[in-house]
Amino acid sequence: MTILITSLTILVAVEHLGIMALEIWGSPAQQAKAFGMPLSFVQQQPAQTALANQGIYNGMLGIVILASQWLLTGTAQHLTTALLLLYIVVVALFGSLTVKRTIFWLQGFPALLTLLLLLGWWL
Numbered sequence: 001m002t003i004l005i006t007s008l009t010i011l012v013a014v015e016h017l018g019i020m021a022l023e024i025w026g027s028p029a030q031q032a033k034a035f036g037m038p039l040s041f042v043q044q045q046p047a048q049t050a051l052a053n054q055g056i057y058n059g060m061l062g063i064v065i066l067a068s069q070w071l072l073t074g075t076a077q078h079l080t081t082a083l084l085l086l087y088i089v090v091v092a093l094f095g096s097l098t099v100k101r102t103i104f105w106l107q108g109f110p111a112l113l114t115l116l117l118l119l120g121w122w123l
Contacts (some may be wrong), residue, residue: 006099008117012085012088012114085112
């Protein structure tokens with residue numbers, strides 16, 4: 001892959017690690033603001049548990065993207081990266097329709113741009 005595509009892929013992975021940190025260790029005020037939820041809701045223990053659970057998914061996604069860049073090569077790396085980026089785009093679209101519209105622009109658009117560059121280069 002080109003340096004640009006690899007750099008963008010790593011940026012998407014790091015973004016998901018940052019989202020994980022916010023979902024697991026962020027203060028309820030930070031979480032409420034970032035995710036467009038009422039603070040009174042985010043302060044509840046079930047909401048904190050759900051955010052932490054979602055954080056693990058985002059963190060593992062970031063780790064798998066990074067691992068695929070270092071552990072895989074050739075077609076396996078390209079296919080794995082494309083599938084993970086597509087997953088992010090689909091999830092971000094769903095999140096933008098059900099939670100907060102900015103989710104697509106913050107999470108989905110960087111992944112979509114990277115995916116399109118990867119597919120254009122690869123195919």
